[in-house]
Amino acid sequence: MTTRVLVPSGVLGLGFDRAALSRGVAMKPDIIAIDGGSTDSGPWSLGAGQSKYSRAATKAEWRHLMQARAEAGVPLVIGTSGTCGADATVDWMYAITAELAAELGQKLTVARLYSQQPARRIVQALEEGRVTPLTPAPEIDADGLRAMANIVALGGVEQVQAALATGADIILCGRVTDTATIAALPLARGEAAGGAWHGAKIAECGALCSTNPTSGVILVDFDETGFTVEAMAETALCTPHSVSAHMLYENSDPFQLYEPGGYLDVRGAHYTALDARRVRVEGSEWVPGPYTVKLEGARAAGYQTTIMAVLRQQHYVTHAQEWADKLHAFLTAQITERMGLTPPDYTLEFRMIGVNGALGALENRQGQPAEVGVLGIVTAATQEIASEIGKLINPWVLHYPLTEDEELPTFAFPYSPATTDRGPLYEFALNHVMALEDPMSAFRLTVSEVG
Numbered sequence: 001m002t003t004r005v006l007v008p009s010g011v012l013g014l015g016f017d018r019a020a021l022s023r024g025v026a027m028k029p030d031i032i033a034i035d036g037g038s039t040d041s042g043p044w045s046l047g048a049g050q051s052k053y054s055r056a057a058t059k060a061e062w063r064h065l066m067q068a069r070a071e072a073g074v075p076l077v078i079g080t081s082g083t084c085g086a087d088a089t090v091d092w093m094y095a096i097t098a099e100l101a102a103e104l105g106q107k108l109t110v111a112r113l114y115s116q117q118p119a120r121r122i123v124q125a126l127e128e129g130r131v132t133p134l135t136p137a138p139e140i141d142a143d144g145l146r147a148m149a150n151i152v153a154l155g156g157v158e159q160v161q162a163a164l165a166t167g168a169d170i171i172l173c174g175r176v177t178d179t180a181t182i183a184a185l186p187l188a189r190g191e192a193a194g195g196a197w198h199g200a201k202i203a204e205c206g207a208l209c210s211t212n213p214t215s216g217v218i219l220v221d222f223d224e225t226g227f228t229v230e231a232m233a234e235t236a237l238c239t240p241h242s243v244s245a246h247m248l249y250e251n252s253d254p255f256q257l258y259e260p261g262g263y264l265d266v267r268g269a270h271y272t273a274l275d276a277r278r279v280r281v282e283g284s285e286w287v288p289g290p291y292t293v294k295l296e297g298a299r300a301a302g303y304q305t306t307i308m309a310v311l312r313q314q315h316y317v318t319h320a321q322e323w324a325d326k327l328h329a330f331l332t333a334q335i336t337e338r339m340g341l342t343p344p345d346y347t348l349e350f351r352m353i354g355v356n357g358a359l360g361a362l363e364n365r366q367g368q369p370a371e372v373g374v375l376g377i378v379t380a381a382t383q384e385i386a387s388e389i390g391k392l393i394n395p396w397v398l399h400y401p402l403t404e405d406e407e408l409p410t411f412a413f414p415y416s417p418a419t420t421d422r423g424p425l426y427e428f429a430l431n432h433v434m435a436l437e438d439p440m441s442a443f444r445l446t447v448s449e450v451g
Contacts, residue, residue, distance in 0.1 A: 002223045003186040004029045008068075009216035010205035012036045012061055012078060013053030016216030020232035024219050025068045032069055033181040035204060036093070036173075037080025039296070039428075047149045047298035047426025051082035051089055059096050066100055066170070075164060077171040077181045085175025086150045087116040093172045094448075101451030108169040112446045113159055115174030117151040121442065122295065122434065130435040131295070137431040144299070148429055151297040156260030158439035160184035166447050174443075175296065177259055178204040186222035194284035197264040199227035201257055202246050202281070209246040212236035226282035228274065240271035243279045260439065262289040290435060293442065297430030303383040304422040305390035307376040308353075309397045310412040316402060320372040323402045324350040330400065331393050338392060339385075346380040346389055374411075383421055390419035 006029035009016040069076035082089020123142045152175035161184050163171040179200035186196040199220045207215045215233030247254045257264040268283040353373030356363035380386040
């Protein structure tokens with residue numbers, strides 16, 4: 001038996017080649033699977049329970065995939081709905097799906113797989129010794145868990161298979177591993193476990209395993225000895241190099257990949273070019289182990305206000321860091337004098353955009369920019385305090401002189417008002433695994449009709 005999985009893109013919201021999608025549908029896949037999540041942009045989505053992707057872009061792409069599903073007559077599955085896979089973003093995807101079903105005249109059964117965890121469940125698991133830290137992991141306790149904005153558990157193939165077993169046309173998953181939606185059906189149909197997990201890892205980011213990553217669409221055939229992968233865009237080729245290299249992507253070990261219930265070992269895998277477009281992979285192994293699910297949590301870490309000035313006068317461009325350090329010391333004293341606040345009541349940092357804004361002290365490139373953007377970031381316990389500090393420092397960010405014997409400078413504010421309230425700041429606060437006896441015990445399914 002062969003199980004054919006069509007992967008339209010690495011993530012919903014980034015786009016894909018529609019002609020390539022049509023080509024993939026014409027090849028009669030057994031399932032269409034796409035990821036909807038990412039932690040690449042940090043903890044905000046999980047903390048806020050919101051997608052980082054545009055609703056309009058998400059809806060436009062989901063429309064094409066719902067039409068492709070109807071043409072192919074197979075299930076359509078999305079993993080980690082709405083970037084973070086929280087309950088709120090699963091429901092966000094459900095609302096989009098219901099809208100499109102009505103617009104397209106489709107009557108559908110939709111399964112929602114929820115992955116969000118109540119704090120009390122994690123507290124109980126912690127007390128029972130079923131929560132284990134990964135490396136690195138912050139210290140956690142009951143109070144810290146209760147203070148988290150959102151906690152999710154990463155489901156594996158077992159949870160996706162339970163959703164598939166409902167017979168739903170569309171499955172909207174909460175947080176699951178990137179590979180779970182792709183490997184679930186091949187494993188349920190008895191294909192080789194090592195090949196199923198390995199092929200899912202290769203296809204998780206769509207055409208990133210090809211010579212044209214932005215084309216998006218990948219087709220994977222799974223069978224009892226391995227898998228074959230092919231890019232659907234005419235301009236994209238899968239080669240042994242491009243396919244094998246994807247084991248390096250977002251993976252600390254290029255030969256092992258841990259998933260709920262075990263790990264994938266590809267040390268014995270061999271990659272063969274069947275032709276200019278297709279690669280055959282065999283020899284991967286699945287090593288069963290204890291059933292654990294990874295936990296992700298985000299908590300509020302204060303509120304932020306930002307301010308930016310642009311330095312263009314050569315004297316200040318050359319001495320930007322010196323100016324920022326001197327300004328920081330002056331403003332710290334002003335905030336204490338006028339507001340009675342001292343660190344750690346707040347933090348104030350300046351980043352030199354164009355000098356070392358990304359890497360800070362780790363920057364090893366040197367150059368002479370024409371201008372330097374100075375980004376000030378204020379973090380405090382409340383938005384009111386952060387906003388007040390932002391307004392207090394405003395005139396000096398605009399006019400502060402480097403030395404006392406020079407004329408008062410005037411820098412450029414790129415927008416007005418110069419300060420921007422960013423709202424709550426979130427931080428990741430869990431990097432642990434939780435042991436489960438029953439894979440579904442920390443997840444729940446809801447099945448509904450739409451359209």
